[in-house]
Amino acid sequence: MSAAPAAFAALFAPYTLRSVTIPNRVWMAPMCQYSAEAFGPNAGVAGDWHFAHYAARATGGTGLIIQEATAVSPEGRISPYDLGIWNDTQVEALRRITSFVKAQGAVPGIQIAHAGRKASTDRTWKGGRPVGPEEHGWQPVAPSSVPFSEGYQVPHELTVEEIREITGQFAAAAERSLAAGYEVVEIHGAHGYLIGEFLSPYSNRRTDEYGGSFANRTRFALEVVDAVRAVWPEELPLFFRISATDWLEEDGWTADETVLLADLLREHGVDLLDVSTGGLAPHAQIPVGPGYQVPFAARVKAGTALPVAAVGLITEPEQAEKILANGEADAVLLGRELLRDPYWARRAAQELGGEIRTPEQYHRSW
Numbered sequence: 001m002s003a004a005p006a007a008f009a010a011l012f013a014p015y016t017l018r019s020v021t022i023p024n025r026v027w028m029a030p031m032c033q034y035s036a037e038a039f040g041p042n043a044g045v046a047g048d049w050h051f052a053h054y055a056a057r058a059t060g061g062t063g064l065i066i067q068e069a070t071a072v073s074p075e076g077r078i079s080p081y082d083l084g085i086w087n088d089t090q091v092e093a094l095r096r097i098t099s100f101v102k103a104q105g106a107v108p109g110i111q112i113a114h115a116g117r118k119a120s121t122d123r124t125w126k127g128g129r130p131v132g133p134e135e136h137g138w139q140p141v142a143p144s145s146v147p148f149s150e151g152y153q154v155p156h157e158l159t160v161e162e163i164r165e166i167t168g169q170f171a172a173a174a175e176r177s178l179a180a181g182y183e184v185v186e187i188h189g190a191h192g193y194l195i196g197e198f199l200s201p202y203s204n205r206r207t208d209e210y211g212g213s214f215a216n217r218t219r220f221a222l223e224v225v226d227a228v229r230a231v232w233p234e235e236l237p238l239f240f241r242i243s244a245t246d247w248l249e250e251d252g253w254t255a256d257e258t259v260l261l262a263d264l265l266r267e268h269g270v271d272l273l274d275v276s277t278g279g280l281a282p283h284a285q286i287p288v289g290p291g292y293q294v295p296f297a298a299r300v301k302a303g304t305a306l307p308v309a310a311v312g313l314i315t316e317p318e319q320a321e322k323i324l325a326n327g328e329a330d331a332v333l334l335g336r337e338l339l340r341d342p343y344w345a346r347r348a349a350q351e352l353g354g355e356i357r358t359p360e361q362y363h364r365s366w
Helices: 006-012 048-059 088-103 160-180 194-199 219-231 255-267 294-303 317-325 336-340 344-352 360-365
Strands: 015-017 020-022 026-028 064-071 107-113 184-189 238-243 272-276 308-311 331-334
Touching (some): 184 194, 194 238, 219 238, 317 331, 331 336, 336 344
Parallel strands (some): 272 308
């Protein structure tokens, strides 16, 4: 990749974390496709849809592609149709994706996740309602036996032994991610899924060492980070995704706590914080608008030494460039915008005067 003109250096400048150099700062946020088989020997296995989906963004010039929330266990799936990485059959299918992504000059990343009390739901385009055993569902688990919302199943409250078992599942998922060819692993601690449920006093009502104080509520997150970092190679970066606020007036996780946790995550070997918000409480009032989550990323970047990526209705090239040029984040993560336009990075390069890698097969169009 060639260097971009100085006037627009930020969005197209390479970014190095540990031994991995990402060719630009246009990164793909993880977005579930709900398109894997739900049961049987191929449950959670990536198929043609996943290959085509990620391949398009790689040829489109996206620098880092973070694969959708990929479950560390069957009961950790958001829906029965989620990708998984709890067995070797799943690993084999994922190698096809990572190999192609790398061949296009992009970096393949994966988000490893456990849905907690928000598990066992239908596909979003079918309403995302909770599903039972008759529809390949199961009983969710959580830090406390408090359902996500009316109509959701009451989750099983995890024992300490079960918490430690899930910690081990995250570590095993990281090992399989390496075998599958990923160069970045992101631990999903956001959007009201299991790790986020432990962080927030709104969902965590425990009275043991995993509940109550800030130190106790962050214990599970840090134990997962330690377990993953112990098996993930020293030369490869580790990300953590967080909801910087629950958007609740009381009893929720706060931006101040996010800054405190960011420092701890850095001490435990996390290389970048992927800063999102919300998802824990269905009634939370969220002031959605262009770049509405960027100030939370900027706050972490200003208050800690941990690099950050910003996400949330970042749709225009000049908007993304300004976020980086102003020092509010080290990279931008695009979600729905990359669903609309897999070639967003190429369009941004044209609009801003930057340069970006183009597949040889497409040179005649550039």
